[in-house]
Amino acid sequence: MSPTEIIELSAASAAEAIAAGSLDAGELFDAYRARASDDRQAGEQGLNCFTWVAPARPTESQHGPLAGVPLAVKDLFCTEGVPSQSGSRILEGYLPPYTASVVARLAESGAPLLAKTNQDEFAMGSSNENSAYGAVRNPWDRGRVPGGSSGGSAAAVAAGLAPWALGTDTGGSIRQPAALCGIVGLKPTYGAVSRYGMIAFASSLDQAGPLTREVRDAALLLRHMVGRDPCDATSLQFPHEIELPSAERLDGVRIGVPPELTGEGIEAGVLDAFAAALDRARELGASVRDISLAHAPHALSAYYVLAPAEASSNLARFDGVRYGLRAEGAEDLLEMYTRTRHDGFGSEVKRRIMLGTYALSSGYYEAYYGRAQRVRTKIAEDFRQAFEQVDLILTPTAPSVAFMLGEKTGDPLAMYLNDYCTVPMSLAGVPAISIPCGLADGLPVGLQLAGPNFSENRLLDAAHALELAIAFDGAPARV
Numbered sequence: 001m002s003p004t005e006i007i008e009l010s011a012a013s014a015a016e017a018i019a020a021g022s023l024d025a026g027e028l029f030d031a032y033r034a035r036a037s038d039d040r041q042a043g044e045q046g047l048n049c050f051t052w053v054a055p056a057r058p059t060e061s062q063h064g065p066l067a068g069v070p071l072a073v074k075d076l077f078c079t080e081g082v083p084s085q086s087g088s089r090i091l092e093g094y095l096p097p098y099t100a101s102v103v104a105r106l107a108e109s110g111a112p113l114l115a116k117t118n119q120d121e122f123a124m125g126s127s128n129e130n131s132a133y134g135a136v137r138n139p140w141d142r143g144r145v146p147g148g149s150s151g152g153s154a155a156a157v158a159a160g161l162a163p164w165a166l167g168t169d170t171g172g173s174i175r176q177p178a179a180l181c182g183i184v185g186l187k188p189t190y191g192a193v194s195r196y197g198m199i200a201f202a203s204s205l206d207q208a209g210p211l212t213r214e215v216r217d218a219a220l221l222l223r224h225m226v227g228r229d230p231c232d233a234t235s236l237q238f239p240h241e242i243e244l245p246s247a248e249r250l251d252g253v254r255i256g257v258p259p260e261l262t263g264e265g266i267e268a269g270v271l272d273a274f275a276a277a278l279d280r281a282r283e284l285g286a287s288v289r290d291i292s293l294a295h296a297p298h299a300l301s302a303y304y305v306l307a308p309a310e311a312s313s314n315l316a317r318f319d320g321v322r323y324g325l326r327a328e329g330a331e332d333l334l335e336m337y338t339r340t341r342h343d344g345f346g347s348e349v350k351r352r353i354m355l356g357t358y359a360l361s362s363g364y365y366e367a368y369y370g371r372a373q374r375v376r377t378k379i380a381e382d383f384r385q386a387f388e389q390v391d392l393i394l395t396p397t398a399p400s401v402a403f404m405l406g407e408k409t410g411d412p413l414a415m416y417l418n419d420y421c422t423v424p425m426s427l428a429g430v431p432a433i434s435i436p437c438g439l440a441d442g443l444p445v446g447l448q449l450a451g452p453n454f455s456e457n458r459l460l461d462a463a464h465a466l467e468l469a470i471a472f473d474g475a476p477a478r479v
């Protein structure tokens with residue numbers, strides 16, 4: 001097979017070809033390594049997807065069900081001896097002494113590390129413009145953002161620079177960049193995947209998940225990610241094996257559409273593609289009805305109290321003593337802390353630390369944090385009630401298609417609105433997947449499917465049936 005033919009294979013097909021002996025794992029690795037290295041060397045002249053690319057193919061041959069299919073991993077997953085910086089200057093050059101459980105588990109299943117991907121600093125952002133290592137560009141249009149915060153992972157998979165990638169999703173950071181880059185992104189049920197070794201943003205929301213070209217690839221990767229980990233007390237044993245999806249129909253599937261997330265504020269082109277996807281679902285035998293997520297319009301407000309509150313606490317550890325950057329020339333300890341954090345953190349991270357510290361401060365705690373927690377409970381309750389009536393909830397993934405670089409950097413609230421449709425599922429902890437459902441203005445639109453806790457198999461099946469029916473054929477021109 002030529003390198004061009006090799007990179008056209010889906011990850012699952014590549015694994016099958018290696019297992020069948022028709023493809024050499026080393027050649028597969030090299031084909032992607034060459035493409036990823038080119039992009040890395042081009043820096044901001046390229047897509048700028050990567051912060052590190054493996055210098056050579058692995059010396060040992062890979063065994064296990066993933067058969068040597070290489071994996072790109074978001075920068076924030078600690079990987080032993082490999083820079084793991086969470087997109088931040090404050091962790092520049094940090095080489096962890098251990099590897100995140102999920103990355104280690106995938107390596108044991110046969111997926112070697114290809115590269116670390118660029119991201120918004122500490123996963124805060126929706127456009128990948130908050131990285132200390134430069135913005136990532138969207139392969140569909142290099143003047144546009146890939147979405148964030150897992151923008152490097154999404155752009156790399158969409159551009160064929162990696163067969164598949166890991167991202168993390170706190171309020172939408174897997175699903176939204178998947179939508180803006182025209183690929184598949186899945187946020188698992190909270191607790192399904194170990195967070196051990198992920199550089200934390202907001203611990204009660206962070207989840208790792210796959211970004212892939214096809215739904216079947218997402219299922220295959222997820223199968224080897226889930227499970228209880230003694231190093232993460234919030235991780236759970238997944239109640240059953242993740243199956244590779246095969247459904248082609250949706251007969252008997254009850255779909256709910258929340259008017260709260262499918263109306264005001266969503267671009268017309270996105271709503272058109274969403275309506276067309278609902279038509280496909282009906283043709284496949286699903287029933288579609290309105291359901292209410294009455295508190296969903298308050299999700300963003302609650303999220304932007306809770307996530308910064310947790311972040312302000314998680315980021316306290318970056319003080320110039322333990323990791324990475326330390327400002328030189330300080331007169332005393334306090335000045336060293338202050339100058340290190342001043343130099344090391346970007347402006348969005350500083351904004352979140354200030355918001356979170358304020359919300360948690362004595363006298364305001366109940367008014368902000370306590371109240372936001374109560375809103376979160378109401379949102380989770382809305383989902384619980386909705387899932388008594390329907391099997392799945394469908395919404396657009398993001399309110400718009402990919403926007404121009406620089407378009408929203410001056411307006412944090414406009415940027416935060418990108419997560420309008422994804423944050424409710426994060427607060428409720430339920431799984432959700434985004435698949436491409438068409439184009440608007442020549443750019444991909446994402447369709448989000450959400451289900452009850454641990455309904456990943458059902459979600460993947462429905463996403464697979466819709467993927468076949470929608471037949472999104474939108475690979476951007478390969479670069």
Ligand code: GLN
Nearest residue numbers: 123124125170171172173
């Ligand atoms: N865009 C959201 C934020 O900035 C979500 C980020 C994420 O999911 N990591 O917080």
